[in-house]
Amino acid sequence: MTPRIPKRMAGCPVHGGLAVPEVAARHRTDARPPLFGINHPVRVNTLLIGKGCGNCGQRLSTRPGGKYTVLLRPGDVTRGYTGEPALHSECARYAVEACPMLNGQMSGYRSTPRDLEAERCGDPQCDCVLWTNASPDRQARAGAPASPFWAAVYRQEDYRLHRGDKGRHGDVLLGIALRGVEWVSCRKVTSGDLNILDLSRALLMGLPLD
Numbered sequence: 304m305t306p307r308i309p310k311r312m313a314g315c316p317v318h319g320g321l322a323v324p325e326v327a328a329r330h331r332t333d334a335r336p337p338l339f340g341i342n343h344p345v346r347v348n349t350l351l352i353g354k355g356c357g358n359c360g361q362r363l364s365t366r367p368g369g370k371y372t373v374l375l376r377p378g379d380v381t382r383g384y385t386g387e388p389a390l391h392s393e394c395a396r397y398a399v400e401a402c403p404m405l406n407g408q409m410s411g412y413r414s415t416p417r418d419l420e421a422e423r424c425g426d427p428q429c430d431c432v433l434w435t436n437a438s439p440d441r442q443a444r445a446g447a448p449a450s451p452f453w454a455a456v457y458r459q460e461d462y463r464l465h466r467g468d469k470g471r472h473g474d475v476l477l478g479i480a481l482r483g484v485e486w487v488s489c490r491k492v493t494s495g496d497l498n499i500l501d502l503s504r505a506l507l508m509g510l511p512l513d
């Protein structure tokens with residue numbers, strides 16, 4: 304059964320019964336399906352900087368006491384940031400219901416790297432050349448066991464961007480800072496056991512195990 308699309312995501316295109324997240328890569332025309340698992344780099348940056356929700360694209364709360372949700376892996380917490388835009392709570396709930404990588408129905412990444420170049424549509428006005436080159440990160444993930452995810456809720460006052468070292472990364476925007484920021488609540492959303500690396504990271508960073 305496909306999960307019910309939340310009100311906030313009513314403006315998103317729908318593919319196969321699922322709302323396409325704002326952050327997902329898609330071609331200029333509908334001739335080819337959107338790519339749920341691939342983030343569009345320009346969309347990511349726009350959302351991070353504009354404090355937008357990665358699912359519905361609307362602004363996250365800016366009122367006093369407002370919150371945002373981050374879907375994070377133990378490795379994100381140890382490195383101190385997440386590269387994914389934050390979400391409204393109802394948009395995060397929908398992501399967990401709809402995405403097999405998040406809810407644990409898919410236990411690992413593809414064993415062979417997805418042939419992203421084959422996804423190019425050939426439309427000269429489409430920007431898919433941008434997001435179809437195989438990045439080292441995507442290569443490294445191929446075949447690795449999928450990390451489990453937690454949903455952590457933060458105060459909107461704590462939202463700040465994380466940039467790379469000027470020397471090493473050229474001051475590039477990497478994501479939302481997690482280091483030195485305390486979550487209001489945090490719960491594990493992916494079912495199944497943790498591998499030893501994720502378990503030790505989770506214990507080290509105080510992520511709840513049930």
Ligand SMILES: [Zn+2]
Nearest residue numbers: 330424429431
């Ligand atoms: Zn294209």
Ligand SMILES: [Zn+2]
Nearest residue numbers: 356359391394
């Ligand atoms: Zn949202």
